[in-house]
Amino acid sequence: MTEGGALKKVFPEKPLLWIRVAKLLSRDPRRLFASIAVILFSVVLTMVSTVLLKEVVDVALPQHKVGLLSSLCAVMLVANVLTSLLTVITARLNNRMGQNLVHALRKEVYAATQKMPLEYFTSNSTSEVQTRIASDIGGVGNVLTFAAQGIIGAVASLLAAAIIMVIMSWQIALLSLTLAAALNMLNNRYAKRQRRLAHSQQERVTDMMQLVGDHLSLSGILLGRTMAREDWQLANFESLSLKAADEAWKQRMAGRTAFAIISMTLSLMPITVYWAAGTLLRDVSLGAVIVITELQARLSMPIQQLLQLSSEIQASGALFERIFESIDASANQKPSPVAVRSTGDASVSSISLDGLSFRYPGADDRAVDSISMTLPVGGMVFIVGASGSGKTTLALMLAGLLVPEEGSVRIDLSDGSTVGNPGSVVSLVPQESVLFNQSIRENLAFGDPSCTPEAMADALRVVGLAHTVERTTRGLDALVGERGAQMSGGERQRLALARSLLSGYPVMVIDEFSSGIDKETTESIFANLRDAGDGRTLIFITHRLPSLHDGDLVVTVAAGKVVAVDPVGVSSPAV
Ligand SMILES: Nc1ncnc2c1ncn2[C@@H]1O[C@H](COP(=O)(O)OP(=O)(O)OP(=O)(O)O)[C@@H](O)[C@H]1O
Ligand SMILES: [Mg+2]
Structure with a gap:
């Protein structure tokens, strides 16, 4: 698939929609750029520590250079500790930014809905309005929190790892990158299924809550008893609850399968590299083999991240559309009357x-x-x-x-x-x-x-x-x-x-x-x-x-x- 084609798949049609999402993200440029800078710095640190590993295995350990070994280990140690600390800082920056944006969107949708003419409220159910404010905006929270930074970070990690692997041995790099991509794609299928099921399970739960709100309220109970419809009410609830339970177990199974594929990927890849290094390419150093396997293990994460982000972005498109639609709808309305109680001194x-x-x-x-x-x-x-x-x-x-x-x-x-x-x-x-x-x-x-x-x-x-x-x-x-x-x-x-x-x-x-x-x-x-x-x-x-x-x-x-x-x-x- 061409690059343009891939982009089109992730950001389907609607360029204006995504420009608007980008504008939303740029409301907090300070945090966004700080987070990207920290992520890129972490990528550099991780790569430095991985490259040093080769020196440890190929030089310091076999030649018993204690001084060199100690310095290399010290640098690796500091780099790893720092990387972990930086993840906390990025999480803080991202979540603050994401939640601020979620809050701003919630407020805008609330304010816009408040301005809608009365006809809107007679033709839309309360739960629909609730869904827009709670679920839709909650659903795009992840994309607002992590999409831009996540994509940049994952692409940078992938590129850096691929470059280092190619330098160590292009043949093994090619083999392991292909393997990693294939297994991750397989995993992604299950992960996608899991998310789809999670989404429809969420809808079932909303239906269930709406039914409970109507039928287990005081008036619902009174109506059910006086019309002897309690069995019908229970049966209705039962069928919704059964659907929710059914989707919940399917979702968990898909999650379990996705997890099993990741574990398999992680264990299969080093085995393949050892075998290739020992049979096909005899001139690869032990250090290079270890660095490549180490990088492979790290590759899985950014690949996963990119696949997940791409499907999250696709899923969020419809939600963003509905959110922006709510915000715009009130702007297209005749100005709805706003009561300002003032006649001054006049009567x-x-x-x-x-x-x-x-x-x-x-x-x-x-x-x-x-x-x-x-x-x-x-x-x-x-x-x-x-x-x-x-x-x-x-x-x-x-x-x-x-x-x-x-x-x-x-x-x-x-x-x-x-x-x-x-x-x-x-x-x-x-x-x-x-x-x-x-x-x-x-x-x-x-x-x-x-x-x-x-x-x-x-x-x-x-x-x-x-x-x-x-x-x-x-x-x-x-x-x-x-x-x-x-x-x-x-x-x-x-x-x-x-x-x-x-x-x-x-x-x-x-x-x-x-x-x-x-x-x-x-x-x-x-x-x-x-x-x-x-x-x-x-x-x-x-x-x-x-x-x-x-x-x-x-x-x-x-x-x-x-x-x-x-x-x-x-x-x-x-x-
Ligand atoms: N939101 C609505 N959408 C469509 N039609 C409506 C809506 N509200 C009222 N109507 C219709 O408009 C007409 C007048 O309704 P309205 O509520 O003004 O009557 P009303 O005189 O207040 O009646 P009541 O004494 O029963 O309260 C009725 O035919 C009603 O069915
Ligand atoms: Mg009336």
């Missing part, structure tokens, strides 16, 4: 929707269809309508979380300016309450990291949770469990509402917060919110209207359109 003076429309990708009908209306500032608005009528979609656009297909949300401030992104003044309490597996305090502080315990207590009082929290032994420090599993459904919704109240946005859209809360508690929360009278505009999406007051507005939505706007206390409803 919201008007909120209006102008021809607001949205269609989910692939859907025939619009989920929200040309909604135009003005919302009363500082009041309570109730959006009602059948399930699937577009309320949540409307809420997402109001909060600037979904970019309208057509139309806009216009919010003006008292200083005459217009808000660029509704997300900077509107916060959303989502339909599914989102709580982190942390304490009540930490969950509340997510809304406003600087809020005081008094403000937290006040917000908890408004949502009727103050007594519940006081009753627990740990109070605000009580943990809420995964997704709030240690709280009731209604408590979760109220905690999420309290967190949003603390965040201090002048407009809040609250999507269905009372679905898990009894009528009496709901009424008292509304009364508290009205009492708070802090001038906020509260937009509730609900299937169950509470007692209404004068000034409230009830908006009815059907099939994405507003079909009725009923101001409470005003006699004629307007559409």
